[in-house]
Amino acid sequence: MSRTTYYTASSLDGYIADAEHSLAWLLRQEHDASGPLNHAAFLARVGAMVMGSTTYEWILRHERGRWPYPLPAWVMTTRDLPTISGDVRFARGDVRGVHAGMLAAADGRDLWVVGGGDLAGQFADAGLLDELVVSLAPVTLGAGAPLLPRALDLRLEELARNGAFACARYTVLDGGSAAR
Numbered sequence: 001m002s003r004t005t006y007y008t009a010s011s012l013d014g015y016i017a018d019a020e021h022s023l024a025w026l027l028r029q030e031h032d033a034s035g036p037l038n039h040a041a042f043l044a045r046v047g048a049m050v051m052g053s054t055t056y057e058w059i060l061r062h063e064r065g066r067w068p069y070p071l072p073a074w075v076m077t078t079r080d081l082p083t084i085s086g087d088v089r090f091a092r093g094d095v096r097g098v099h100a101g102m103l104a105a106a107d108g109r110d111l112w113v114v115g116g117g118d119l120a121g122q123f124a125d126a127g128l129l130d131e132l133v134v135s136l137a138p139v140t141l142g143a144g145a146p147l148l149p150r151a152l153d154l155r156l157e158e159l160a161r162n163g164a165f166a167c168a169r170y171t172v173l174d175g176g177s178a179a180r
């Protein structure tokens, strides 16, 4: 059965981007690309992904117009955003319909909620978030885009060090689709 996982990196004080939507604090950290809870191993089990428009626009800027993911991707937005060559689908509103489309596209593989935090929260609100994998960078930012602005109970399943990061994998206890 497909799991829906919010896989991200965060500052120690719970921000996934700084107040200017910069990830410079994250990208300068040392990490082992083949170490515990690494991104490539996670991506290998994923069949579809979803992100909010700020994250999409960050990827467009960072990758200079190249779409880096060989996966069907949904982008949540109320706006008309620039398109890109790649399997990118724009959607808005209730995430339940998006989740159903992602499940069909993923064909048994897992689903990746890329972020931001409120979008992950929308999946949790709908009872559709199963797992959180977070890599904590050794920085505090004081302000920025929140990791997951919801009240949720989680169970720690895995804990490891990867370079500068403290990496943790949690099951979402309330309302994950695995619980239904």
Ligand SMILES: NC(=O)c1ccc[n+]([C@@H]2O[C@H](COP(=O)([O-])OP(=O)(O)OC[C@H]3O[C@@H](n4cnc5c(N)ncnc54)[C@H](OP(=O)(O)O)[C@@H]3O)[C@@H](O)[C@H]2O)c1
Residues within 6 Å of the ligand: 007, 008, 009, 010, 015, 016, 017, 021, 022, 023, 026, 051, 052, 053, 054, 055, 056, 058, 059, 076, 077, 078, 079, 091, 092, 093, 094, 095, 114, 115, 116, 117, 118, 119, 122, 145, 146
């Ligand atoms: N640390 C990491 O690993 C990591 C991971 C992911 C993202 N990030 C960064 O974190 C920041 C996240 O930004 P953010 O907090 O603004 O979150 P975001 O989810 O990237 O973007 C939020 C926007 O998405 C659109 N949206 C969200 N849900 C929607 C829905 N149900 N229907 C229609 N539109 C919807 C809305 O914009 P519009 O309707 O105005 O388009 C909303 O303002 C970005 O800077 C990103 O680059 C970091």
